[in-house]
Every structure is written in structure tokens, then in C-alpha cells.
């Protein structure tokens with residue numbers, strides 16, 4: 019079976035032999051290893067991607083289900099070579115990155131939140147990120163990164 | 176100094192933010208096979224028969240190995256572990272066989288198809304029972320084959336000073352009790368894995384998730400020798416680490432298994448754990464039981480401390496079996512105590528074997544010590560903060576263990592914590608609410624911890640022809656920010672912009688020796704080595720400048736005159752000032768230290784190229800430096816020796832509210848005041864400290880690896896809960912006390928671990944203040960708290 023979808027703005031297709039998950043397809047045949055596997059069962063958020071703008075755990079989503087939909091991964095955010103998206107820039111500036119393993123998922127979850135709510139309260143940020151585990155930061159500078167991202171996006175628009 | 180104390184963008188941030196950093200889970204080698212391991216299904220059993228024939232017949236399988244068809248590879252500092260087990264298994268996760276196949280699914284299928292026949296043996300899971308007469312022996316012979324008669328491990332850490340019995344009898348007040356801490360998982364978000372690959376000359380390369388690349392090289396070279404590959408070498412390359420937290424302090428069976436599979440197949444072999452496997456098969460932090468008694472006189476001066484520790488080590492020894500070396504720090508040296516008894520027993524059981532985790536024995540001991548101190552304060556009728564201040568460590572003291580404390584900000588840490596918590600108003604307030612405040616302090620190694628002959632770090636510095644600085648360090652960046660510290664200190668000490676400092680990937684073939692990134696030592700030792708190297712490198716540049724600077728300035732002047740014939744001449748006679756000592760280098764420009772005239776500032780790259788292409792023989796600008804801290808390898812039997820160049824102190828305070836109906840604990844606020852010597856990068860320091868504190872909150876309230884007869888019951892994040900952004904939703908007031916440590920690089924102390932050391936006792940003490948019950952075993956779950964509250968109410972009625 020073949021699945022076709024838009025990956026970071028480009029049409030892609032990939033043949034499936036069975037019930038492959040989106041995460042395996044992204045990291046395997048499509049070579050997008052920026053999306054991380056932290057648990058493989060929907061508990062950590064490291065694999066967060068956007069599907070039609072909504073955040074999904076790619077480790078739970080059968081690849082067949084993204085047929086015809088638009089998938090955005092961490093590789094799809096930077097507007098141009100050498101540039102960062104406001105969310106990426108904010109995490110870099112505000113110290114939201116330590117080991118960085120949770121970072122792609124954190125940034126994708128933050129982007130999905132800000133796409134839906136451009137100016138979230140702290141409590142909303144914390145709730146939006148409750149499914150994204152980080153063992154390094156204690157979250158304080160991640161929350162500040164999301165606030166900073168909201169500000170940068172505001173400036174940009 | 177321009178960059179010390181600022182937060183330039185960390186060098187690894189953009190790669191991590193764009194998903195381009197390569198972790199071990201992302202790494203691929205051409206022709207790579209995938210390894211899978213078959214683990215034991217018994218905690219203790221004789222292996223009667225292993226049948227690999229079915230596995231071998233599965234298409235895509237390239238090798239199936241067991242102890243029968245591979246050389247014996249021994250590991251662990253006690254040499255009590257085998258990469259592939261022979262004869263018997265001693266824990267559920269024992270490696271019995273392994274497979275290499277063309278993809279991970281086939282490898283897993285084949286590993287499952289291996290048939291193993293066991294004869295179960297009586298097992299022992301409780302360290303006290305394991306010490307009893309007639310208990311089943313986990314190891315019946317030692318690594319040399321001599322019979323063993325007890326499950327007690329052959330490691331000894333003790334300290335006796337003064338006369339504890341006499342002091343106890345003379346004490347006005349005494350408090351004692353027993354505390355226990357659980358097995359917990361480091362839960363790095365990036366799970367463990369490695370790739371092993373032999374080149375055609377049979378030299379080995381291992382991409383390893385390690386914190387000790389050079390000790391790993393030594394271990395892997397040892398394995399090559401055991402495999403009969405004499406005079407061959409292992410090279411260790413460290414990819415981006417998805418967290419370390421102590422998991423990289425030892426080499427692991429899975430690494431040796433991938434080496435054996437690569438050797439068998441002639442292909443690169445990757446072993447990658449997923450989360451379930453990480454929980455089930457990677458060593459956790461040890462559990463410990465600590466009996467503690469302390470006493471004081473009428474004025475609250477501590478008279479004695481009596482400590483006895485029992486640790487369940489599990490089936491094999493890792494470096495984790497040396498936790499007591501760090502327990503000795505708080506036991507002998509947190510607050511001033513004249514008479515001390517410390518002893519410990521480390522016990523083999525058929526539980527999963529434990530390994531290092533951040534704090535390394537210190538959180539276990541400090542939980543008991545600081546909880547017990549609150550009890551003593553109550554006994555003596557002295558305010559708990561006051562009791563700590565009365566016995567506070569001070570600068571320039573030598574502790575009973577022989578720790579030479581030069582700088583110590585503990586008094587300020589205690590006072591600041593009390594102030595930030597509004598201690599005087601809130602502590603013990605009978606306000607009708609279930610709110611309370613508590614505090615606890617810490618001492619930790621701040622100048623590395625000498626547990627090995629060498630405690631050194633090397634550095635190699637090299638300028639290229641464009642004035643870029645390449646820095647090779649054997650230290651490991653695992654998220655803590657080592658590379659940012661190196662960049663900042665290099666920029667200030669050498670005189671180049673931070674973004675011109677390129678830090679080489681940690682690789683034993685290109686980087687100088689480093690004992691490992693542990694004991695909060697990374698930045699302390701590597702930056703000290705860097706400072707030594709910086710002096711040499713600048714000296715080299717300035718010596719070249721004596722010869723080359725005049726011609727470069729003349730050339731610049733000539734060009735200037737050509738552009739603008741009326742340009743004023745330099746304001747002073749620079750030629751007469753030329754001297755190696757008169758030069759300075761800042762932001763990549765070489766100049767005479769007393770001018771800012773642009774024409775007298777020479778671009779470093781230009782000077783280097785002039786030196787490179789000089790007539791009659793060029794030169795390069797490469798230097799090395801090696802720093803071994805001024806500390807002593809302690810005598811562990813006596814618990815004596817100045818194990819670190821300096822010591823980090825700190826206090827944490829917490830305000831909690833307990834829901835007496837549900838037993839839930841809500842943290843309302845935390846204060847953390849840490850004597851860091853000097854701040855290198857405030858943003859990274861804050862991230863490290865709050866990150867550690869969150870781990871402390873998890874340790875205090877949530878985390879426990881649950882086992883039943885040696886089997887792990889909760890190998891996932893649903894049943895093993897670590898704090899999320901919601902649990903961490905409370906204000907944290909951080910304060911850094913700068914005591915300017917003379918042995919520290921620009922005055923800084925090591926700060927990697929301390930943030931989690933006093934968190935659990937601070938929370939336990941706050942709960943006791945809130946509701947009058949004290950929980951002695953972590954984690955403090957709602958069930959335990961409700962049971963204690965009920966017991967208290969029954970007592971009252």
C-alpha cells in the first residue's frame with residue numbers, strides 16, 4: 019500500500035507493508051530523524067508533529083491515516099537556511115534547550131499551541147505541554163521560551 | 176572580563192532546535208546490522224540449555240551468540256559481571272544470548288525464538304535477608320573462582336572520629352530514626368544505545384552514549400584483549416547525548432554484546448534500547464536504608480552523628496557500588512560535628528543491579544540527615560533554621576574527614592532561604608491550615624571528586640589560519656552546558672569572540688584524556704585546563720608578534736597613507752614598546768596593550784598566516800594543557816582525605832500545602848540558594864539548578880521503580896511518573912552566592928549535581944511542619960501520607 023501526504027510543504031509518498039506508524043516512516047524511509055522517539059507509546063511527546071495544524075504523537079499515528087493530509091515536522095519550521103522560526107529562536111534564546119532530546123517535540127507542541135492561541139497564559143502553556151516530558155530543564159525556561167515565542171510571533175506579524 | 180557571567184547562545188542550541196543534532200538513536204553506519212538481546216526470565220536460575228537453532232534459521236539473521244560461542248568478556252570494576260552469562264543468571268535482566276540481523280524487527284523476533292531451559296534457584300531480594308546466615312548466594316565464587324561465603328560486597332567505606340558513645344551519653348538531646356530511599360530511574364529522554372564497528376585491521380570504533388570516553392576506551396581495549404585481538408585499539412566517539420545523569424559512568428553489557436556481534440559478523444552492529452527496555456534493562460539508582468542518630472548540647476551544638484547504611488546493590492557491581500564515597504561528605508562534613516561514626520554494607524541481591532545517578536549517594540544520606548536534624552531541633556526546642564545556623568560550616572575549616580573547605584557560603588544560603596520563605600512567620604505557625612515550610616542543606620564536591628588515581632582533564636587548543644579556535648576536550652556535553660562554559664572561558668581567557676570557538680566532538684582519537692564527566696566536574700576541570708592552555712597559547716602568539724607585528728603594522732600604515740595621505744600618525748612610538756609582555760589579544764585582534772588605535776590592531780588570522788608562511792620556516796599555534804586538581808585520593812577504610820579541590824554548599828526551602836483528605840502534597844513555593852563560587856553562564860546555571868530540583872521533586876514525591884521478586888513492574892512513564900510542567904507549576908526563587916573559589920576557573924565551583932541533593936528532605940520537613948507527620952521512606956505518596964495522618968489521629972483520640 020502507498021501513502022501520499024504533504025511533508026513540510028512537499029508531496030511525498032511512501033510504500034507501507036503493514037501498520038507502520040508515522041514516526042517509523044518519518045525516521046526511516048523519509049529520513050526525517052529530527053522527530054524523536056522517547057517512549058514509542060504516547061507518554062513523552064518527543065515525537066510530536068503537526069498534522070493539519072494539530073499536534074499528534076507520531077508514535078501512535080498509523081502512517082496510513084495521514085493520506086492526503088499536511089504533516090509538519092521540526093525540519094519544516096526554519097523559513098530559510100541559516101534562519102530559525104520564532105519558536106526555534108525563542109527556545110535558543112530563552113534557555114529552553116539542554117540535552118535537546120525533548121526539544122523538537124516541545125517546539126512542535128508549542129507551535130501548535132501558539133497557532134491556536136497566540137497569547138496563552140502560563141497555566142495554558144503548562145497544560146499544553148503536560149504530555150511533553152523533559153528530564154533536564156525542570157520546565158521553567160521552556161515555559162519562558164514559549165512566552166518568548168509568542169512575543170516573537172507577535173512582532174513578526 | 177567580557178563574557179563571564181553572560182549568556183551567549185549555547186553552541187549546540189541551534190542544531191538541537193532544528194532537529195539536526197545526531198543522537199545515538201539517529202546514527203546509522205553503512206551496512207549496519209541491528210542487535211537484539213535475549214534476557215533472563217528468572218531472577219536466579221541455572222542455565223541448563225540454550226537452543227539457538229530456530230533463531231539461526233530466521234531469514235535476515237546474521238549471527239546468534241551466547242557465552243558458548245564467544246570469548247568470555249568480563250566487566251565492572253569488581254570484574255563480577257559477564258557480557259553474556261554463563262552457568263547461571265542472577266537477575267531478571269541477565270543477558271543470555273544476542274542476535275544480529277538486517278533489521279530491528281527480525282533481530283527481536285530471532286532473540287525471542289531462542290529457547291532457554293532453566294533450573295530455578297532460591298533467590299534473595301531483601302538486603303537484610305541476603306546478609307542472614309544460610310541466605311542463597313548471588314555469587315558463589317569470586318571473579319578468580321575462589322568460593323564466596325556471603326552476599327556482602329567487597330567494598331569498604333568507613334569513618335570514625337572522636338568518641339561517639341561518650342558524646343551520645345553526654346548529649347542533652349538525641350534524635351534517631353531510620354530512613355529509606357527507593358530504586359529510581361535516571362530516565363534520560365534519549366534512551367541508551369551504541370554502534371560497534373571493526374575496520375579491516377580489526378581496530379574497533381564504538382559510538383557510545385557515555386560520560387567516560389577514555390575509561391570506556393580502556394574497558395573496550397580490555398575486551399579486545401579478552402577476545403584475543405592483541406595490539407588492537409578501540410576508538411570511542413560520543414554523539415549528542417539525550418541526557419546522562421550517571422547512566423554513562425560505566426560501560427554496559429549491551430556495548431560488549433554489540434562489539435561481539437560486530438566481531439562475529441564483520442559489520443557495524445547497533446544495539447538500541449527502547450523505553451520499555453531502558454526501564455527494564457538499564458541500571459537504576461540504588462535504594463538505601465539509613466539509620467541515623469544525632470545529638471546536641473543545651474545550646475544546640477551538635478555533639479555526635481551515628482550513621483549506618485545498607486544498600487541493595489543488586490546482582491553485579493557498577494561504579495554505583497561506590498556511592499558511600501560521596502555519602503561520606505554529608506555524613507562527616509555537613510554542619511560541624513565533632514564525633515562521627517559512619518559505616519555501610521553493600522549487599523548483592525537478585526534484584527536489578529544499580530548504577531550511578533546524579534548526586535551519587537548524597538541525596539540518600541542527606542534525606543536521613545536533614546530529616547533527623549529537624550527531629551533533633553524539635554527535641555531540643557530550638558528552631559530548625561537556628562539549629563542549622565548554630566552548626567553552620569564556615570570558610571577555611573578542615574572537617575573531620577579532612578576536607579579542606581576554603582570558601583563556604585552556607586551561612587548566607589541558610590539565611591537567604593529563611594528570608595525568602597518568610598520562615599520566622601511561617602514555620603510552626605498554628606494557622607489552622609495544612610501549610611508548612613521546611614529546609615535542608617547540602618555539601619557536595621565542587622572541585623571534582625577524586626575516586627581514581629588521576630582526576631585530570633586535558634585540553635588541546637589550536638588556532639587555524641583564520642584565527643578560529645578549535646578546542647578539544649575529553650569532557651562530555653550531555654545537555655548540562657559544558658561547551659558553553661568552555662566557549663565563555665575561552666573567549667575571555669584567550670581573547671576571541673565566543674562564536675569563533677569551535678568545540679570538537681568528543682572522540683578518543685582526537686581529544687586529550689579526561690577521567691569523565693561526573694562528580695559535577697566537567698566545567699571545573701576542563702575550564703581550569705583551558706586557563707592553563709590559554710596562557711601558553713597567548714604566549715605563543717605574542718612571541719610571534721614580536722617579530723611579525725611591526726611588518727604588519729607598517730603594511731597597514733602604508734595602506735592607510737595610500738587611502739588618506741593626511742591620516743594622522745599613530746599617537747605614540749609603538750616601535751619602542753614591542754615586547755612579548757606588552758601585547759594583548761581581544762576579540763581576535765592583537766595589539767599593544769596601551770592603545771585602541773585601529774591601525775595598531777592586527778587581525779589574529781593575519782598574524783597567524785604571516786607566521787605560517789614566514790620565510791625560513793613557519794609555525795603552528797597548537798598547545799596542550801593538563802589539569803589535575805589539588806585533591807587527595809581518600810583512604811576509604813578510614814574515611815579520610817581531601818577528595819575535592821573545593822566544596823559546593825547550598826540550601827533549599829519549600830512551602831507546601833497538604834490535602835488531608837487525599838494526602839496530596841502541593842508545593843506552593845521553593846527557594847534554592849547555592850554557593851556556586853562564581854557564575855559562568857547564568858541561563859545555563861539556572862537550567863541546571865531547576866532541572867536538578869525537578870528531579871529532587873520527583874525523588875521526593877513520585878518516583879519509584881517497583882519490583883516484585885526482582886521483576887520490574889512499572890517500566891513506562893504512565894506507571895513511573897516523573898514531574899511534568901504541571902507538577903512543576905510553582906514559583907522557584909533562585910539565588911547564587913558568589914564566594915569566588917580560589918581553585919575554581921575564574922572562581923567557579925562545580926554545580927551539576929547539587930540541585931537535587933536537599934530537595935526531598937526539605938519537602939519532608941515542610942510536610943512535617945504542615946501536618947505533624949514525618950514520612951521516612953521516599954517517595955512521599957498520598958497513600959503513605961494518609962496512613963500516617965490516620966495513625967496520628969488515632970493516637971490523638
Ligand code: FES
Nearest residue numbers: 056058060063077
Ligand atoms: S515517542 Fe511518541 S509520545 Fe513518546
Ligand code: FES
Nearest residue numbers: 117120152153154
Ligand atoms: S532538554 Fe533534555 S529532555 Fe528536555
